[in-house]
Amino acid sequence: MPHFWPNLPEVGSLTGQGKKRDAARLNALALNPERPELETRDRLAALMGGPGNVDEAVEKCKWKQLQSRTYHVPNTAKLEGKADVFILLNHADVVPLVEGVSFVSGEE
Numbered sequence: 001m002p003h004f005w006p007n008l009p010e011v012g013s014l015t016g017q018g019k020k021r022d023a024a025r026l027n028a029l030a031l032n033p034e035r036p037e038l039e040t041r042d043r044l045a046a047l048m049g050g051p052g053n054v055d056e057a058v059e060k061c062k063w064k065q066l067q068s069r070t071y072h073v074p075n076t077a078k079l080e081g082k083a084d085v086f087i088l089l090n091h092a093d094v095v096p097l098v099e100g101v102s103f104v105s106g107e108e
Contacts, residue, residue, distance in 0.1 A: 020047055031054075083103065
């Protein structure tokens, strides 16, 4: 499945069949949008054996999804400071290639 599908609430209703673990993960991801489908939470609870672990599963998937979209820039010069920047990356075979950088805020 394409990586962007879990951002769509409809995925939760499409993936209830098949592997239980994958279905639970995709349902948890489907609960992360601003307005998830209400039925998705019930489906996830059913897959996990009850509503007790639903919130934890949703937070765990949210964190993993955020990390999958995060690129850590090495600080080889050991400089200190903080800044927000936009970095445009081009998918390469092994390492992403930087196509552009735009400073947003912080220390230059």
